[in-house]
Amino acid sequence: MAKAKVLPQYIAGLSAAFGAFCMGASMGWSSPVEKMLTVENAYGFPISGDQFGWVSSLLTLGATVVCIPVGFVIDWIGRRPTMLALIPPYMVGWLLMIFANSVIMLYFGRFILGVCGGAYCVCASMYSTEISTIATRGTLGSFFQLNTVSGLLYGYIVGGYLPLLTINILCAILPLIFVVVHYFMPESPVYLAMKNRPDDATRSLKWLRGKDCDISEELNEIMEETNKNADEPKVNVFAALRRPITLKGIGIAVILQALQQWTGINAIMFYSTSIFEDVGAGLSGRVCTILIGATQVVMTLVATMIIDRAGRRILLLISAFFMAITTCLMGVYFQLKDTDPDSVQSLGWLPITSILLFIVFFSIGFGPVPWIMMAELFTEDVKSVAGSIAGTSNWFSAFLVTLLFPILKNAIGSAPTFWIFTGIAVVAFVYILLFVPETKGKSLLEIQRILAGGKNIETDTETTTSANEKDQH
Secondary structure (H helix, E strand, C coil), X not given: CECCCCHHHHHHHHHHHHHHHHHHHHHHCHHHHHHHHHCCCCCCCCCCHHHHHHHHHHHHHHHHHHHHHHHHHHHHCCHHHHHHHCHHHHHHHHHHHHCCCCHHHHHHHHHHHHHHHHHXXXXXXXXXXXXXXXXXXXXXXXXXXXXXXXXXXXXXHHHHHCCHHHHHHHHHCHHHHHHHHHCCCCCCHHHHHHCXXXXXXXXXXXXXXXXXXXXXHHHHHHHHHHCCCCCCCCCCHHHHCCCHXXXXXXHHHHHHHHHHHHCCHHHXXXXXXXXXXXXXXXXXXXXXXXXXXXXXXXXXXXXXHHHHHHCHHHHHHHHHHHHHHHHHHHHHHHHXXXXXXXXXXXXXXXXXXXXXHHHHHHHHHHCCHHHHHHHHCCCXXXXXXXXXXXXXXXXXXXXXXXXXXXXXXXXXXXXXXXXXXXXXXXXXXXXXXXXXXXXXCCCHHHHHHHHCCCXXXXXXXXXXXXXXXXXXX
């Protein structure tokens, strides 16, 4: 029999991840339009700096509140239908942005866009890992981050050179492109197996692996994994979440997602234009912002190609190490600038180089890996909800960092603010070194054994069953 085809997996994975492109464009919108809204009154009504801070931050707050609910929804109606159902509210969000005549309409529009984008983050990550083989899991898992940063670059480019109305329209058409492409993709075979629909799971796997590929062994493994507890007392999801292995996995996933944001990426990306204008570099703020976006796309593409060869853990360690160095250099630059402005007149290249290197090393490690591991660490009965909890950690952290960065910068100065990010990156390095396992090339059972410390997993299942029995008494 023929080997499993890779191209159908890539097509399905990229189509699902295009929802992340839509979210990336919404995120990239903030940086280039800041001056249009706060200085030029492009909407025809005044928007203060603080109000713009909320316009930026409400996107991430919307994503925060939806992650856990959508984790239940995708187990109820499926991965693909959930993603397609997000299109109408996505369009409502952009219509509010296009026709806004008050700050309140902008607030609601951005919040709705955040809700839809946050839901895509959970759906696309789960879908991509569930349709992949072990050999392609890292690559397909990276498509989510690759599309996010590509969407950011799209937002930077259209935002940098076009009027506000055109920017909003060009971002609003993206969800329509998504529905046209993803409508023809199959449902996740893992979800179909969970719903005891083996014939549909077979058709899905045939589409993904190729008609000539023998999928019987893989289908049996999926059916066995998803239905292994069918003959045992029904375990509710809250009891399953209390399994020691699951709690350990949640701890790792939540901390990685939080560290991804608290090392400063969204602060740099959302406010990159104003950072470059503060620096007074020779290049305009919008050109430098586009340069950042392009660097992130290229390096995330590199990560996509090497992640299944190099491994998750080593990329995270390299990423944290160099993010600590670059944010420290940023802090040194701003400290020199604050104490002796003349001493940095020839050093305008330093913060730009530091930011670009930060983006390079973020993109090969902390950008894609937390999203991949979020979908790798959990068994099928808790994957959606546990992954949603990790996603909530990411977006809530993004909300806080986006909101607090300008406040901290004004209160204590740019240098101490970047040194805080340095300290967090050092903590991230130590945490990964001590606690984060390698999941490259490992099956779900192998990953569960690593989390259990080599113990027999059946012991953990018994713990869940007894916990469930306590809940019922």
